[in-house]
Each structure stands twice: as C-alpha cells, then as structure tokens.
Amino acid sequence: MRILVTAPGARQNDQLYPPDVRNRLETLGEVVWNETGTQYSNSELRDRLRGVDVCITGWGAPTLTAETLVEADSLELVAHVGGSVGDVASDALYEQEVTVCSANHVMAPFVAEGILAAVLSSLRDLSQLDDAMKGGDWPSNRKRRSETLYDATLGFVGLGAVGRNLLSHLEPFDVTVNLYDPYVSADDLADVPWVSLTDLEGALAGADVVSIHAARTPETVHMLDREMLAKLPDGSLLVNAARGAIVDEEALVAELGSGRIAAALDVYEDEPLPEEHPLRDQENALLAPHVAGSPCRRYLADAVVSDIERYSRGEPLENPISRERFELMTRQLECER
Template sequence: MDVLVTLPDGELRENVLPPEQRRRLERLGNVTYNETSEQLTRTELSDRLRGVDVCVTGWGTRTLDETVLADAEDLSLVAHVGGSVAVIGSHALYDEGVIVCSANEVMAKYVAEGVLTYVLTGLRDVANLTAETRAGEWPDGWNRTETLFDRTVGFVGLGTVGRDLLDLLDPFDVTALVYDPYVEESALDGYDARLTSLDTVLSESPVVSIHASLTPETHYLLDAERLGRLRDGALLVNAARGRLVDQSALVDELEAERIRAVLDVYEEEPLPADSPLRTLENAVLFPHVAGAPSRSRLAETVISEIERFVEDEPLRHEIPRERFELMTDDHVES
C-alpha cells in the first residue's frame, strides 16, 4: 500500500504526527511525506497522488477536486487528521468512490471542553479579575461573577461539538435552547433542551454559544440586526468560525457595553494587532485553541482508521457525503 502524507515538514506535523504514530503508519506500507516546509500546490498534489492508495491530509491541504484527482486512479481512502473535511473534500472525491474519514468526533470533545471553559471564563469575569488583582487591586468579585447553574444556554447550531457540550453541561442543570434547521427534535432526547427559532435563542438566552457550520448560507448569520436581538448583558461565545458573525457589528455592540463575548475565532486570523477587539475589556480573546489539546489524539485516530481499512474492518470515523455537505466550508486559497 502506498501512502501520501500531505502535511508539510515542521512543527505542526511533529505535533499531530509524532514518531510513534509515524512508525505505525510506516508498518502499513510505503509512506511518502511532503518534505517541504510548504503546502503542496494543486499541481504538486496531483502529481504526488499518482499510484497512491491512501492520502493523509491536514490543515491547509488543497481541495481534492476533479483536477487534483485526475490521475489518482488508485486512491481509495482519505484520512484527515483535522475535524471538518469540507476544505479538503469535494463532490468529485465522493463521486470516485473514495472513502473519507477524519478525527472530527475526537476533536469535537476537546472543542466542547474549550467552549465550557470559555463560558465559565466569561461568567466568572476571569480575565478582568485576574488582571486587576495582578495590578494590585482587590476587585469586587462578589458583584461581578455569575453562575452557570440553572441558566439557559442558547445554541446557534448543534453539530458534534454542540452535542458533546450538552453532555458537559448536564451537571449544571441548564436549559438549552437550540436553533438548528438540520436537526430533528429526537436528537435532543435525554436532554433538558428544545428546538426553537434563532430569534428565540438570541433573545431568551443569557449565554449563547455558536456551533453552526460555515457555509454560504451562514456567512454573517449573526449580523447587526441579529446581534441586536441578544438580551442586555448576554454572553456570546464563538469557537466555531469567525465569519459566522459580522465582526464589525459585534465590535459596535461590545463598545456600547451592551453584551460580552469570549472569542476563539475571527474573520481574519491571526487577529490583526490593531483590531479594536484587543482593546475591549468585555471581550475575552483566545487564539483559536479550543481544540488544541486534541493534537495527541488526532493521528492516533486516523491511523487506527487506516489500520481498520487495511484489515477490511468497518470504519468508526467515516464521513459520508451527506455529512460532508453540512460541514464548515472554510476554503483555502489555491
């Protein structure tokens, strides 16, 4: 079996594909690595895919579209070490009968853990209380901290991360209001949760967490008008995709001190040094790290999938076409 690993040589590959996982992979066949420090261009990727049976992809890999797949006649499996496969996948890939799998479900647990951290950070005013205490003050934390217990939490979208977050929220006895047009009510069985409209989620939830996929339809899903429907004092948490929210309109709301936000994603990443978000005390900022602790599990997950594929065993993390079509579509420039 011939395997191509598209991740460039460097720190990212060392983190997500450590030596022990590389050895596991190399026991399965002839492995070729991208030994450059850059992502393969579309032409390079097309050339490298000739004769390859399994392609291991990662963040930044070019979309495996009809042109890139032109000579990939032997390709049978794409194993993605990230979560969403919307960037690397294509209808052409599925049309060719290639099986696609990823570490999406594994990463989702860690992202959900990050979101829970962000919610508690915002409610407890962790960033400001820490900064003021370090500066020699003794702030009034009694009147500036809130609890998550028995609160209403709004979900803009559900997805795998949202489902995992519902599990993590269970000990807090929260009531969840969920907006997701692709989810049936039965998906919420066993939770104190109900499906409702986006307007209801925004207007009735003191905590709102975004979990929608980024598609052409959801770009700026939370525009100025919808952000204006958030209740006064609401906490908005976004660890999904920055372009789900009109960032300029969000800055306006934050500058008016009407709402608070904890953000892990932005319209432009890295966040520009002169972004007004950096100056706002009611915005807690993280550098897109909600899923970072999953890094040690990503390659382990997809290599286990490759091993099952080789042994003709059922895969546990396959992404079927219909699921691919609903995943975040954050395109990489070619």
C-alpha cells in the same frame, strides 16, 4: 498499500505524528512523506497521487478537485488529520467513490471543553479580577460582575459534534438549552429532554449565554448580524469557537462598545486577528487565538491511523465522513480561494 502524507514536515513532527504513530503507519505499507518543506500545489499533488491507495491530508492541503484527481488511479481512502474536510474533499472525490474519514470526533470534546472554560471564566469575570489583583486592587463582588452557569438558559446556534459534547459538560449545571439547527430533529434530542428546538431568534432571546456551533457556509456567513445581535438580552454572553465569519464583527464591536453584552471569542473573520482590530480594545470581550481544540493535536494522527488500520482489515471506520455530512461542513467561500 501505498500511503501519501501531504503535510510538509510530518515525519519530523513529534507532536502531530509521535514515533509510535509513524511506526504503525509504516507497517501498513509504503509511506511517502512530503519532504519538500512546503505544502503541495494542486499540480504537485496531482502527480504524486499516481499509484497511491491512501492519501493523508492535513490543514492547508489542496482541495482534491476533479483536476487534482486525474492521476489518482488507485485512490481508495482520504484520511484527514483535522476536523472539517470541507476544503479538502470535493464532489468529484465522492463521485469517484473514494472513502473519506477525519479526526473530527477527536477534536470535538476538546473544543467543547475550551468553550466551557471560556463560559465559566467570562461569567466569573476572572480575567478582569486577575488584572485588578495584579494591579494591587482587592476587587469585591459589589464592584465586579460575577455570574453563575447553574440554572442558566443557553442558546445554541447549531449543534454538531462540538455542541453534542458541550451538552454533556453542561448537564450537571441544570441548564435549559434552546437550540437552533435546521438539520436537527426532535428525535435527535430524545436523550436530552432539557434541550428544545427553536428558531434563531428563539435561541438568542432570553439566553444568558449563546454558544455558536454552526459550520461556516454561504448560508451562515454573518448569520448573526446587527439585527440578530440586537435580540440578545442585556447582560448576556456570546461565545464563538466555531468560525468568526458567522458573526458580523462590525456589529459585534458596536454591541460590545455599548456595554450591553459580553463576548468570549476564539475565532475571527481574519486570522491572525489584526493588531489594530477594535475587538482588542473591548474590556468585556475575552479573546483567545483559535486554540479551543489545541490539546487534541497529539491525538489526531493516532485516530486517523487507527481508521486506516481498520480500513486495511476491511472493518468499519470509526469516523467516516459521508457526502451529506461533507456538504454541511465548514469551508472557504469561493471568493476566498
């Protein structure tokens, strides 16, 4: 088996590719590491795919378009050390019947944990309490907002693997969840009777907390615009650890500026978040730099190599990405490419 690892410096990255994972990979066949120090261009990747059986991609990898696949005479498996393959795979890849897998299932629990941490920190107002204490104050509950997740009503915008994991974290809090996801049926929710399907407005109206789990697609960009954000009840919390473009940031800044709602954000339309962005001035916004899933990094390559091992033995993969699933995954818009 000939294996190409496209990520630059992967062989020296002990966090993403620990020595034991590299050794396991190298026992499977001839491994070609990207030693150039930069991500391959489309033409460079095209030339390197000749004779390759397995291509391991990562963040920033070129899209495997029909043109890039021209020389891929042996390619059987694309394994992505990351979550969404929306910007890596292509219709052409699936038309050539190449199997695709990723570490999406590994990332989801960690992102869900990060969302829960953001929700609890925001409801308890921990950031402002910490600032006040370090400033010499002794803030009381009479001066500061402090809420609870117990018996709360949550609105989910999208479900996906992250939302599924978050539901497991939320169950002990006896919450009620109203879910908007046009790709989920009532049968899919049979094991969570405290979750109800609704439309987008139904997920927003009446929610103490709204958590976004939708992928970024042309249909979801600015799905939460000024009109939809106005549906959020006074005092509610909007949480976004999915993709920044799903929320109209200009409209969100206006809502936050009014003091009507609060937000906990891990993702933004432009990343890194510009230094002068007005979100940085909102006291009722808890901001993090796209790190909700960061603790998973050391597990990603391990999961992908495990699937390559299964593939080499002719066993079913743990996390294959079907064409239908690929078509619903987050990807860049055409104008951003």
